[in-house]
Amino acid sequence: MLTPALARQLNALGLLAISAALAFAYYDQFFGGDLPCPLCLLQRVALTAVGFGLLMNVVHGPRPRHYGFMLLAACFGAAVASRQVLLHIVPGTGSYGAPFLGLHFYTWALVLFCLVILGSAILLLMDRQFERTETAPGRFSALPVLGKVAVAAIIVLAAANTVTTFAECGPIECADDPTNYWILGGEPLPAAAR
Template identity: 60%
Template sequence: MTHEKAPVLTPDLSRLLNALGLIAVGAVLLVAFYDQFVGGELPCPLCILQRAGFVGVGVGLALNLKFGPRPSHYALAILSAMAGGAVAARQVLLHIVPGTGTFGAPFLGLHFYSWALLLFIVIIAGCALLLLFDRQFEPAPRLYKLGGLGLFAFALIALLALGNGVSTVLECGGGLCPDDPVGYQLLEGAVPAPTP
């Protein structure tokens, strides 16, 4: 009688999966930036919070790359996805009633906030699935040297997090972000008058 080995998720394989996940999160943020700068659709306050959720997921995955996989890093990614998913669900519910309008143009049949909700659910499920494999946590925590794919993923998410921060400050100035943004307040030099 032969015993088949259970699938093993080694720390190195876990780090590879985290790098690929980080690149996927980066791709989501790149699409959002493309729509913002090429499509001319500025993110609304709820959209900005969803982007922050993706950045938080990216931070959790990046910590797994740099310091090795840890349950606390997955927890950060899951909590960020839960927060981003709650904001995305709120926006879906705001626009689900016929006649209430939508925000932004659809992408492959769904609006970005609907895609965000689906992606946050996938992220939560993916991180929870990875938590089932204990062997990835066996070695003592250590600092990993990033190279190749890991370095690319790490740099991508760092640049996109910085870009989102700068973009938000330019759009919202020093105050609240407008509900329906039409320009960058800091670049225009004046804060638009509040709508009645």
């Protein structure tokens, strides 16, 4: 049986998994030199939105609307990732970024979004987690250590995504194939200006 406390712990583990995916994308960005393209940035937004649904389940207890939000975010992310996979699936069109374990990040993102959709649907079938308890934390200080770490990680990564996206793109549309950071003197050109 999936109790509210166990569901909260599972959501915290899911939040850490989403944070790990975002952290690895940052590692590749800064140490691998792969600047994210606009579709990559949208996938990061979708991952962060999935993380927000998980965060709500961790802090306020599991609710169907939180899972619904995660499903919508994962469907959006899967659509964006599918678009990028389809852009590069035709022979001779090349790819974007270096592969990881044989697949590019956008393919891994599609797999991750599909897993989120499947996991959320399965968790929605388990009604007992939605029982109201008096022990739902409702605030950060009342969370267990795992919950605090997971919530802090996604908040830091979401803030970092906002800052680095502005550093890369500036106040204009991001370049389709970015080569430098706008804030460091680069001038990314929108697709229409090329």
